[in-house]
Every structure is written in structure tokens, then in C-alpha cells.
Amino acid sequence: MPVDQSLVGRCFPPTRPHEVTEEQVRAFVTATGGQYDGGPAPATFPIVLAFDAMNAFLAAESIDLFRIVHGEQKFAYERPVVPGDVLSATLSVASLRQIGGNDIIGTTSEIADAGGAVVCRTSATLVHRGADA
Numbered sequence: 001m002p003v004d005q006s007l008v009g010r011c012f013p014p015t016r017p018h019e020v021t022e023e024q025v026r027a028f029v030t031a032t033g034g035q036y037d038g039g040p041a042p043a044t045f046p047i048v049l050a051f052d053a054m055n056a057f058l059a060a061e062s063i064d065l066f067r068i069v070h071g072e073q074k075f076a077y078e079r080p081v082v083p084g085d086v087l088s089a090t091l092s093v094a095s096l097r098q099i100g101g102n103d104i105i106g107t108t109s110e111i112a113d114a115g116g117a118v119v120c121r122t123s124a125t126l127v128h129r130g131a132d133a
Contacts, residue, residue: 040080053091071125101130
């Protein structure tokens with residue numbers, strides 16, 4: 001069943017606040033094959049929050065994660081993410097089109113600090129495979 005076009009422009013509730021710790025950053029860096037010596041988190045760290053927002057969106061819309069193929073991810077920063085930040089992500093659906101029985105969903109997520117200032121914006125392309133794909 002195709003995803004409903006009325007989702008375009010819809011904004012979902014923010015994720016629960018997430019405190020960034022050095023231990024989390026170190027674990028993320030280690031998992032991605034790097035070494036962390038302190039300082040800001042790597043540029044891809046906000047995917048942790050963006051993924052939480054994406055999962056909440058999929059659950060709210062009853063879209064099966066097993067049908068999703070991650071097509072693209074971009075990050076645009078206002079400032080680096082650092083340990084001690086308390087962040088949340090707010091996802092909105094930017095675009096939706098159907099191609100060959102699949103839904104191509106464009107999302108944006110704003111990652112904001114506890115004061116509401118935007119730290120980072122992410123955009124993702126999600127391919128929702130149709131039942132016959």
C-alpha cells in the first residue's frame with residue numbers, strides 16, 4: 001500500500017531529550033572504525049537522533065522498517081555537537097513520490113539543543129519498497 005501523499009509537509013513531535021556524553025561519542029567513533037581523543041562529536045553523530053525520529057515517524061504511520069532502504073543522508077551544521085549537549089530531533093516529511101511501486105520519502109530533521117537552538121539539520125531519502133518490490 002503506498003504511503004499517503006498528505007504526509008508531505010507534516011511535522012512529527014520531537015524525540016525525547018538525549019544527553020550527549022563522551023562515552024556515547026567514543027562508542028560511536030569506535031563502532032565506525034575511528035579513535036576518539038575528546039572534543040566535538042564526529043559529523044555523522046546526529047544520525048543517532050535522526051534515526052530515533054525516523055523510527056518514531058515510521059511507527060506513527062505504520063510503515064514497516066523492514067521495507068525501508070536508506071537512500072541518502074546529508075548534514076548541515078550551525079555548530080558542532082559536543083559532549084554535554086542535550087539534543088532532540090524533529091522530523092518532517094519534505095517530499096514523497098511513487099516510482100515503480102515504491103515510495104521515495106524525503107525527510108528533514110532539525111536537531112536542536114535544550115534551549116531550542118538548531119545545532120544541525122539532516123535530510124534523508126528513504127525508499128519504502130512496495131509489496132511487490
